[in-house]
Amino acid sequence: MILDALLLQLGYNATLVTIGAALLGMAAGVGGTFLFLRKRALVSDAISHATLPGVCVAFIVMAMLGGDGRNLIGLLSGAAASAALGLLCVNWLSTRTRLAEDAAIGAVLSVFFGLGVVLLTVIQTMNAGRQAGLEGFLLGSTAGMLRSDALIIAGSAAITLALVVLLRRPLTLASFDPEFATATGQNVGRTDLAMMGLVLAVTVVGLKIVGLIMIVALLIIPPVTARFWTERTDHVVVISGALGGLSAYIGAALSAALPHFPTGPIIVLVGFGFFTLSLLAAPGRGLASAVIRHRRFQRRVHLRQGLLALAQGQPIYEPLTLRLLRREGWALLDGVATDDGRARAAKALRDETRWQTIRSDPDFEAAAAHYDGLRAIETVLTPDQIEEVDRMIGAPRPVQT
Amino acid sequence: MSISLAAEHGKPLVDDRAQSPLAIRGMTVSYGQKPAVFSVDMTVRAGAMTAIIGPNGAGKSTLLKAALGILTPLAGTATVLGKPVATQRHRIAYVPQRASVDWDFPTRVIDVVLMGLYPQLGLLGRIRATHRAKAAECLARVGMEDFAQRQIGQLSGGQQQRVFLARALAQDAELYLLDEPFAGVDAATEKAIISVLKSLRDAGKTVVAVHHDLSTVAEYFDDVFIINTRRIAEGPVAEAFTPRILQEAYGGRLATAQMDAIGASAG
Numbered sequence: 001m002i003l004d005a006l007l008l009q010l011g012y013n014a015t016l017v018t019i020g021a022a023l024l025g026m027a028a029g030v031g032g033t034f035l036f037l038r039k040r041a042l043v044s045d046a047i048s049h050a051t052l053p054g055v056c057v058a059f060i061v062m063a064m065l066g067g068d069g070r071n072l073i074g075l076l077s078g079a080a081a082s083a084a085l086g087l088l089c090v091n092w093l094s095t096r097t098r099l100a101e102d103a104a105i106g107a108v109l110s111v112f113f114g115l116g117v118v119l120l121t122v123i124q125t126m127n128a129g130r131q132a133g134l135e136g137f138l139l140g141s142t143a144g145m146l147r148s149d150a151l152i153i154a155g156s157a158a159i160t161l162a163l164v165v166l167l168r169r170p171l172t173l174a175s176f177d178p179e180f181a182t183a184t185g186q187n188v189g190r191t192d193l194a195m196m197g198l199v200l201a202v203t204v205v206g207l208k209i210v211g212l213i214m215i216v217a218l219l220i221i222p223p224v225t226a227r228f229w230t231e232r233t234d235h236v237v238v239i240s241g242a243l244g245g246l247s248a249y250i251g252a253a254l255s256a257a258l259p260h261f262p263t264g265p266i267i268v269l270v271g272f273g274f275f276t277l278s279l280l281a282a283p284g285r286g287l288a289s290a291v292i293r294h295r296r297f298q299r300r301v302h303l304r305q306g307l308l309a310l311a312q313g314q315p316i317y318e319p320l321t322l323r324l325l326r327r328e329g330w331a332l333l334d335g336v337a338t339d340d341g342r343a344r345a346a347k348a349l350r351d352e353t354r355w356q357t358i359r360s361d362p363d364f365e366a367a368a369a370h371y372d373g374l375r376a377i378e379t380v381l382t383p384d385q386i387e388e389v390d391r392m393i394g395a396p397r398p399v400q401t
Numbered sequence: 402m403s404i405s406l407a408a409e410h411g412k413p414l415v416d417d418r419a420q421s422p423l424a425i426r427g428m429t430v431s432y433g434q435k436p437a438v439f440s441v442d443m444t445v446r447a448g449a450m451t452a453i454i455g456p457n458g459a460g461k462s463t464l465l466k467a468a469l470g471i472l473t474p475l476a477g478t479a480t481v482l483g484k485p486v487a488t489q490r491h492r493i494a495y496v497p498q499r500a501s502v503d504w505d506f507p508t509r510v511i512d513v514v515l516m517g518l519y520p521q522l523g524l525l526g527r528i529r530a531t532h533r534a535k536a537a538e539c540l541a542r543v544g545m546e547d548f549a550q551r552q553i554g555q556l557s558g559g560q561q562q563r564v565f566l567a568r569a570l571a572q573d574a575e576l577y578l579l580d581e582p583f584a585g586v587d588a589a590t591e592k593a594i595i596s597v598l599k600s601l602r603d604a605g606k607t608v609v610a611v612h613h614d615l616s617t618v619a620e621y622f623d624d625v626f627i628i629n630t631r632r633i634a635e636g637p638v639a640e641a642f643t644p645r646i647l648q649e650a651y652g653g654r655l656a657t658a659q660m661d662a663i664g665a666s667a668g
Contacts (some may be wrong), residue, residue, distance in 0.1 A: 037506065177502045177516070182471045183495035184520045184572075185487070227507060231552035231582050236507050366589060 005257035006250065014256040016150040017142045021252035022245045023157035024206050025218060025267070029244020030164045031198040031248070032219030033226070033237045037175035038195065042105050043090060045216045047196075048203045049078035050086025052116025052212060055137050056123060063126065070133065072149045072208065074379040079137075080204045086112050087196055140211030140264030142255055149208060156205040160198055167194055172233050177272070209252065214264035218244060221271040228282035247271035299324055300374055306330075308352060310337045311345035352378045355388050361392075419483035422447050422492075422576045422607040423468065428477030430460070430467045433494045435588075437463045441477070445576075445609055445624075450602050452612040452622040456651050459629040462498065462580050469495060469578065481576065491520065494574035496565045498581050504554045510564050511549040514539055517571030539570040545591050559590030566594055577601060579610040595621050618642055629634050 004366025063069035081260030086108050093104035120134060133141075166170070173181040174191040180203040181188050199219065206215045208232050226239035257365030285288050297319075306321040307330070316322050316335050325331035337345055355371050358364035358381070368379040377386065407629055418424035420575040430438040449601045466472040468479035470486060481489035494517070514536040515528060522528065542547045543563040551596045553561065564581060569577060573602035577598070583591050598608050602623075609626075612618060618625060618638060628634040633650040634641040 039503075166524055169522070169524060172508075173516055173519060176506050176508060176513075177497065179466070179471050179497045179501055180495060180516070180568075183469045183490070183497075183578075184492065185490035231507050231509060232512065233506075233508050369587070369589075 001259045002254060005253035008253075010253075010256050013145070013147060014142075014151070014253075016147060016154075017145050018249060018252045018256060020154040021209050021263070022158070022249035023154045023161075024202070024209060025222075025248025026245035027157040027160040027164075028202045028206060028215070028218040028248075029222035029226075029240040029242070030161060030237055030246070031195075031202050033223040033240045034164075034171040034195050035219060036201055036223040036227075037233070037236075038192070041216075042102065042219045043200050044203065044219045046090050046105045046109045046112075047083045047087055047117075047200055048207075048212045048215045050089075050112035051083045051204060052137070053112055053119055053280075054078035054080070054082025055087075055134060055207070056116055056119030057082070059123060059134060060119070061124070065099060071154060072146070075137075076152075076204050076207065079207055080200060082112065083200050083203060086396075087200065089320075091151070107122040130248035135210070137207050138206075138211050138213055139262040140209050140214060140267070140307075141254060142209060142263050145208065153205050155207065156201060160201050160205070161241075167191070168234070168237065171195060171299055176233075209235060209248070209263055210267055211262065211264035214268050217268040218248065218273060219288070221268070221275050222247065225275045225278045226269070228278040228285045243271065243274050244249070247274060273312070296396040303328065303330075304348065305346045307341070307348040310341055327370055353393055354381075354386065357389050357392055364389075405621075406511045416483070417444065420447065421445055421483075422481060423609060424480045424483075425464070425468050426478050426480075428464060429475045430463050430472055430477075430480070431475050436475075436630065438467065438474075438628070439630050441466065441628065441633065443626055443635065445607060445626075447607055448602065448605055449623040450598060450608040450610070450621065451626055452610055452618050453626045453628060454612050454618060454650075455628040455633070456616065459650070460641040461628060464607070464628060465578055465580055465611060469493070471521065493575045494569035496569045496577070496579040496582055499558065499562050499565060504556070504561060504642055506553065508553055509549070510545065510551050510553060510556070511536055512568045513553060513564050514571050517568040520572070530666050536567075536571055539567040541562075542570055542597055544568045557587070559586035561608035562586050562612060563590060566597060570597070575606055577606060577608045579608070581611050581613060583612065583614060615647070 004010055005014065005018070006074055007174050008018060032041070032044070035044055055078055056073050059069040061078075062071060062074050067074075089108045090101070090104045093099045093107065094101040097104075099107070106176050110156040123134060139252075170181070170186055170191045171194075173184075173186060174188045174195075176187045181191070202219065203212070205217060210345050222244035223236060226236045229239055230236055247270040248267050251270045252263055253265050254270075255261050255263040278286065280287050281289075302318065302321045302324050306316055306325045309316050309321075312327075312332065316331075318323070322331065322335055325335075325341065326333065329338060330344055331337050354377050355368070358366040359371055361368070364381075364385075367385075370380045381389070404575065418426070421444045423443070425441060425443040428438055428441045428443075429436055437458075440463060441460075443464070453464065455461050463472060467474040467477070477611065479486045480516065481492055484627075486493070486642065511533070515532065517539070518528075518532050522532070535605045537546060537549060540549055543566050545560060545563050545567060548556065548564075553564065566579075567580075579598075581595055582598075586594070594602060598610070602608055610622075612622070619642060621637060624636060625638050627641060627646060628652045629650045634646045
C-alpha cells in the first residue's frame with residue numbers, strides 16, 4: 001500500500017495530490033531559503049498562524065451568503081487577507097514601536113491564532129459548520145481534497161517557483177548585503193516585500209495540505225538542511241527545493257496510504273529525517289566531520305608538543321601525547337624516544353628555532369604571520385630562504401637525549 | 402579651506418555642484434531626536450582621494466550612508482556631477498563596513514565579486530565567461546586570485562576587506578566610496594588597498610574613504626573632510642589637516658603628543 005502510494009498507484013486523485021504536494025514542497029523550500037538567509041524565518045510562523053481568522057471569516061461570509069463555505073479559493077483568499085494583515089502588524093510593531101521583531105511575532109501569532117480558534121468554535125455552532133472540516137487547515141489533510149483543489153495548489157506553487165527564479169539576484173543581494181544592494185539602486189524594502197509575498201503565497205497555498213501549524217517547518221527545515229551540504233547560495237536554493245519537494249512527496253504519499261494520519265506532521269517528520277541525516281553526516285559542516293576534524297587537529301598538536309618535549313629532554317605527562325608518540329613509533333613505552341623519534345624531534349626543534357628567528361626579523365614579516373605552532377616551515381619559505389635562516393641561527397646544536 | 406555661506410549678502414547664489422563627483426548640501430540625519438549629522442555641506446574634488454575623519458560617533462559613516470540613500474536623511478541632498486545620486490548610481494561603487502554582513506553566508510569569494518556586476522546583468526542576464534574573467538581580474542588586482550573558490554567565512558579580516566574592494570572594482574565606477582576600509586586589517590592588506598586606491602585616483606577616479614587613523618591621513622590622502630556632527634573643515638590636507646582644526650574636532654580626546662606628530666606629518 002505504501003509502496004503503491006510512493007509509486008503513484010493509488011488512483012488519479014491521490015496522484016494529483018501527491019504531485020501537488022511535491023510542487024508545494026519545492027516552492028516552500030526555495031522561497032524559505034531566502035527567508036532563512038535574511039534571518040527572518042520566524043516571520044513565517046506569524047504569517048501562517050494569522051491565516052486562521054481569515055479562513056474562518058471567509059467560511060462564515062460564504063455560508064451566510066448561501067454559497068458553499070468550503071470553496072477553496074474563497075477560503076484561501078480569506079487566509080491571504082488576514083495573513084497579510086498579520087504581516088503588516090509585525091512590520092509595524094517592529095519598525096514603529098520599541099518592540100523587537102521576535103516579541104512582535106509572538107504577539108501577532110498568538111492574538112491572530114486565538115481569534116481564529118474562537119471563530120472556529122463559533123462555526124461549530126452554525127448549521128453549515130458541522131461538516132466544514134476547517135480543522136483540516138490546522139494540521140493539513142489530503143482526505144476529501146478535490147481535483148480542482150489539487151490543481152490550484154500545483155499551479156500556485158509553479159508560479160511561486162518561477163518568481164523566485166526571476167528574483168534570485170535581488171533576493172540574494174538583499175540577504176547578504178542590504179547596504180550594498182541599496183547603494184546599487186536596489187529597493188531593498190520592495191525586495192523584502194516580494195520575499196514576504198512569496199512566503200505568504202506558499203503559506204496560503206500549503207494550508208490545505210500541510211496545515212498552518214506545520215507550514216513553517218516546510219519553509220525552514222529544507223534550507224537549514226541544504227546549508228549543511230554546500231557553501232553556495234544557488235546550490236542552497238536548489239538543494240532546499242529538492243529536499244522540500246521530496247519531503248512533501250513522501251509525506252503526502254504516506255498520508256494517502258494511511259488516511260488516519262494528518263499530512264502536515266508526516267511531511268515535517270520526513271523533512272526532519274533529512275535534517276538529522278545531514279546534521280550528522282554532511283561533509284564539512286556535519287557533526288561527524290567536525291569531530292573527525294577536531295580529533296585530527298588535536299593529534300597534530302599533541303604530536304608536535306610531544307616531539308618538542310622529546311627534543312628538549314622534558315618529561316611527557318599527558319597520556320594522550322605518549323600514546324600517539326608510541327603509535328607513530330617515535331617513543332617507547334617509558335617515554336624514551338626511538339631513533340626515528342629523536343631525528344623528528346631534532347627537526348621539530350630546529351624548525352621552531354627557525355620560526356622564532358623569522359618572527360623577530362621584519363624581512364620575513366609576511367611568512368612569519370603564518371606561524372601557528374603546527375605549520376611546516378617548508379610551506380612558507382623556499383629552500384634558499386631556509387638556508388639563509390639557518391645561516392642566521394648558526395650551526396645546529398646537538399639533540400639532547 | 403573656507404567656510405562659504407550659501408548666499409553672502411549681495412552675491413548671487415551659485416550652484417557649484419555640477420563639477421563635483423559628490424556634493425552634499427544641508428544634510429541632517431538623526432537617530433531618534435538626536436542628530437548624528439547636522440546640516441553638513443561637502444564638496445568632493447574630482448580626481449582626488451578624500452578622507453572623512455572625525456572622532457567616534459561624529460557621523461562619518463552616517464554621512465556616507467545618507468548620501469547613498471542607505472539611511473533616510475531628515476533634510477539635505479546629495480548630487481553626483483549636479484544630478485541626484487538616485488539617478489547616478491552606475492557611477493558609484495560602495496564598500497560597506499566589513500562587519501555589516503554575515504560572513505557565514507553561503508557564498509564564495511568569486512560570487513561576492515560577481516555581485517558587483519548584478520546591476521549590469523539585470524534580473525535574468527546570464528553570467529558569461531567575460532563576466533567571470535572580469536571578476537577574476539578584479540580579484541587579482543587586490544591579490545586574492547588564489548581565493549576565488551573559498552567560502553568567504555574562511556578568510557581573514559584583511560582578506561574579506563580585499564574581496565569587498567574587488568566587488569567595488571567590478572562595478573567600474575567613477576566615484577568610490579569606502580566605509581572604514583582599513584579597520585581591523587593587517588599591514589599587508591592596508592598597503593594593498595591603498596595602492597589600489599591610488600591607482601584608481603591616478604586613472605582619474607575619485608575616492609572618498611571614512612578613515613580613523615590620523616597618523617596615515619597625510620601619507621594616504623590628498624584632501625580631508627573633518628566632521629563632528631557638523632562640518633569642521635574641508636580642503637587639501639596641507640590646509641585643513643592642522644592641529645588647531647583637529648583640536649576643534651576632537652577636543653580633549655587628542656593628546657598633545659599626538660597633535661605634534663600630526664602637525665609634523667602634515668606640515
